[in-house]
Amino acid sequence: MTKGSDRAGPGDGLGERLRELDPASDANDRERMDKMFENVKGQCAESDKTIAGFFRSRSTTVRRLIVMAVFAALGVIGWYNFPLVDESVRTGPWVATLLVFCALLIIAMMMVTHPVHRPELPRWQVVCLVCVAVGATVLAAFWPTSGAHAITHEHTSRMVAGACMGFGLLLGVPVYALLRLVDRGNAFGSLIAAAAAGLAGNFVLKAQCAIDTTGHVLLGHASVAVLFVVGLGLVHYWIPSK
Amino acid sequence: MGAYIDGSDQAFRLLFERYAPILLRLTRRHLRSDELAEEIVQQTFFRLHGARNDFRRGSKLRPWVMTIAMNLVREHWRRKKRRKMTTLEVETQAAPEPEFMPLEIRERSILLHAALEKLPTSQREVVELHWFQERPYAEVATIVGTSEGAVRVRAHRAYATLKQLLVSEIRGDE
Numbered sequence: 001m002t003k004g005s006d007r008a009g010p011g012d013g014l015g016e017r018l019r020e021l022d023p024a025s026d027a028n029d030r031e032r033m034d035k036m037f038e039n040v041k042g043q044c045a046e047s048d049k050t051i052a053g054f055f056r057s058r059s060t061t062v063r064r065l066i067v068m069a070v071f072a073a074l075g076v077i078g079w080y081n082f083p084l085v086d087e088s089v090r091t092g093p094w095v096a097t098l099l100v101f102c103a104l105l106i107i108a109m110m111m112v113t114h115p116v117h118r119p120e121l122p123r124w125q126v127v128c129l130v131c132v133a134v135g136a137t138v139l140a141a142f143w144p145t146s147g148a149h150a151i152t153h154e155h156t157s158r159m160v161a162g163a164c165m166g167f168g169l170l171l172g173v174p175v176y177a178l179l180r181l182v183d184r185g186n187a188f189g190s191l192i193a194a195a196a197a198g199l200a201g202n203f204v205l206k207a208q209c210a211i212d213t214t215g216h217v218l219l220g221h222a223s224v225a226v227l228f229v230v231g232l233g234l235v236h237y238w239i240p241s242k
Numbered sequence: 243m244g245a246y247i248d249g250s251d252q253a254f255r256l257l258f259e260r261y262a263p264i265l266l267r268l269t270r271r272h273l274r275s276d277e278l279a280e281e282i283v284q285q286t287f288f289r290l291h292g293a294r295n296d297f298r299r300g301s302k303l304r305p306w307v308m309t310i311a312m313n314l315v316r317e318h319w320r321r322k323k324r325r326k327m328t329t330l331e332v333e334t335q336a337a338p339e340p341e342f343m344p345l346e347i348r349e350r351s352i353l354l355h356a357a358l359e360k361l362p363t364s365q366r367e368v369v370e371l372h373w374f375q376e377r378p379y380a381e382v383a384t385i386v387g388t389s390e391g392a393v394r395v396r397a398h399r400a401y402a403t404l405k406q407l408l409v410s411e412i413r414g415d416e
Contacts, residue, residue, distance in 0.1 A: 032280075033258070033259065033263070036262060036280055036284055037255060037258045037259075037262070039284050040284045040288055040291075041254070043288045044287075044288060044291040047288070047291070047292070053292070056292045057292050057293075057295060058295060059295040062295075115293060116289050116292070116293050116313065117293050117296060117297075117306040117309050118387070119312075119385065119387025119388075120316065120317070184292050184293060185289060185292075187316075187317045
């Protein structure tokens with residue numbers, strides 16, 4: 001068996017008994033192996049033709065660079081085409097919130113692109129990230145970044161919250177799609193991508209929405225992350241990916 | 243592996259012929275189903291194909307394929323657990339031993355399988371890789387994603403438990 005101190009396996013007859021479970025069997029069955037190989041080859045050839053196959057077969061570094069480049073491009077486009085919140089709202093807490101969202105987004109991206117030849121990430125890490133991501137968006141609602149509340153009328157505020165939610169969900173979809181595109185099949189890839197999509201939506205909303213009343217942020221911003229995680233979590237639960 | 247990364251079909255076939263039987267034995271013992279084991283092995287090579295550009299030329303491929311296979315096995319069990327499979331299903335799936343196996347050996351084999359299944363997954367994985375696949379502790383640690391010390395502790399505990407479970411049988415043999 002194994003060498004040196006590694007040799008120290010079970011003694012007292014257990015080793016002999018365990019060996020009984022290790023017959024050569026028909027594992028070398030040529031015909032079966034050929035059939036399996038043809039199946040694998042077919043699957044690989046089919047995958048190589050798809051866009052997802054192209055992205056997933058890039059090295060981990062390249063996949064991460066692709067995601068970062070897309071995020072950066074989206075950021076630049078957003079910066080120049082959509083107005084940021086007023087300068088009076090760009091306070092320390094506002095910047096801190098954006099940085100937290102950004103850091104969590106990068107962590108999520110690193111987890112989604114985790115190489116498949118490494119032991120999979122422990123479930124607690126995934127649960128932690130998802131909880132922290134959703135928690136951060138909820139907490140942001142209770143941490144007003146400015147004293148100015150642009151809208152005080154409740155009815156209008158609700159409508160604006162609905163618009164923010166729709167906008168956030170719309171923004172999250174491409175982020176989710178991009179992360180799924182570079183995900184080689186990590187066990188919780190869908191859930192992490194959902195959390196990342198929620199974070200991306202919240203990042204943009206925080207950068208561009210001047211209303212920071214608790215109700216509005218909860219209803220219009222944090223709900224984006226909650227909907228992504230709960231919605232896609234349920235989809236993943238009931239219809240697990242292949 | 244280098245030739246395979248460069249796109250050689252022949253190299254892919256050689257890799258498959260070399261590692262598929264090893265993986266098949268590894269996964270069969272975990273899954274107790276030929277069909278599932280074949281599926282996992284094929285999926286392992288499919289993932290290997292996708293991850294081939296991550297491979298550093300000159301490094302060992304065996305820990306790679308084994309880690310991918312073990313990840314897939316764990317994922318399979320997690321999904322199975324999620325679907326709350328009934329005990330009946332487990333029983334019907336168990337022990338796909340060859341029919342020509344003598345009754346006594348088959349019974350012993352069932353007992354051994356039952357003892358192995360009583361081990362926690364983390365310990366069973368270590369026994370599987372260290373004893374059956376003859377991998378050194380350092381490599382087992384890389385595959386299961388923990389330290390070598392932790393792997394040694396798991397192996398020690400697993401063998402102690404197995405000895406306890408099979409004590410009467412082993413004594414009977416002597």
